[in-house]
Every structure is written in structure tokens, then in C-alpha cells.
Amino acid sequence: MIPSNAPRAVPTPTAPTAARAGAALAALALAGLAPVPAAAHAVLVASVPTVGGSVDAGPVAITLRYNSHVDRGRSKITLLRSDSTAERLAVEAAGPPDQLAAAATLAPGAYTLRWQVLATDGHITRGDVAFTVILPAGATAPAPGAGPASARTAGN
Numbered sequence: 001m002i003p004s005n006a007p008r009a010v011p012t013p014t015a016p017t018a019a020r021a022g023a024a025l026a027a028l029a030l031a032g033l034a035p036v037p038a039a040a041h042a043v044l045v046a047s048v049p050t051v052g053g054s055v056d057a058g059p060v061a062i063t064l065r066y067n068s069h070v071d072r073g074r075s076k077i078t079l080l081r082s083d084s085t086a087e088r089l090a091v092e093a094a095g096p097p098d099q100l101a102a103a104a105t106l107a108p109g110a111y112t113l114r115w116q117v118l119a120t121d122g123h124i125t126r127g128d129v130a131f132t133v134i135l136p137a138g139a140t141a142p143a144p145g146a147g148p149a150s151a152r153t154a155g156n
């Protein structure tokens with residue numbers, strides 16, 4: 001395509017290049033291809049259990065709150081246990097449009113909630129919420145070496 005008599009090393013003027021780059025960005029923006037603001041994606045802003053937090057053993061109400069509306073039908077929460085087993089939790093159909101809720105009955109141990117949400121802008125985001133389930137205050141601790149205690153250290 002390049003004629004053989006074309007100059008080989010043409011010094012590229014800086015200003016026209018910058019202007020061209022600017023025009024290209026403007027064209028992308030017009031085409032809707034420019035990077036979308038971070039706020040457009042669903043970012044986790046609060047959760048129960050909290051990240052790194054602990055909750056009492058037994059029925060646990062799980063809530064994940066985002067900075068934008070999420071498509072609950074196409075979002076999911078998976079519970080990862082310290083023994084490497086995983087369980088997909090049912091996302092509750094009702095609730096605020098910026099939240100996912102689920103429920104699980106949990107024994108003491110280390111867990112991770114692995115969430116994937118589809119925001120209303122069509123973008124998918126993912127993340128983990130690691131937390132610990134502990135015996136409720138006043139509950140009788142299992143004898144040393146009992147099942148829950150050894151299971152708890154197995155994942156670490």
C-alpha cells in the first residue's frame with residue numbers, strides 16, 4: 001500500500017496527533033463506546049454478614065446491597081464453605097431493587113459468599129464476602145477436637 005518512494009521516517013508532529021486522539025475519543029463517545037462511569041456498574045456498598053465480619057450460627061439472613069439497581073433474576077449468590085464445597089443460594093424474589101437477599105442455616109466455620117450481579121446497565125460484576133460463623137454468646141462451646149473446631153482449621 002505504501003509507495004516505495006514514500007519517506008520512511010516521518011517525524012510525527014505532536015499537536016496534530018493529540019488532536020487526532022481527541023477526535024477519536026469524541027467519536028467513541030458519540031458511538032457510545034467510551035468507558036462508562038464506574039457508578040454505572042453494580043458495586044457492593046454494604047452486606048450482612050459484613051466483609052470479614054462474624055454472625056451467630058443458625059439461620060442467617062444474607063443481604064447484599066449495591067450502588068445501583070440489579071437484575072435479581074440474573075444475579076446469583078454462591079456459598080463457599082471451608083471444605084471447598086459450594087452451594088448456590090436461592091436469591092429472594094422480593095426486596096429493594098438494589099439488593100440481593102438469601103437465607104442459609106450455618107454451622108460455625110469460615111464461609112465466603114461469591115456474588116455475581118447483573119446491573120441494569122447490562123454489566124456483570126463479581127465479588128466475594130468472606131465471613132465467619134461463630135457460636136452465639138452463651139452457647140456451649142464444643143469440646144476441643146470436636147468436629148466444628150477441626151473443620152474450622154481445615155480451610156486455613
Ligand SMILES: [Cu+2]
Binds near residue numbers: 036042119121122123
Ligand atoms: Cu456498567
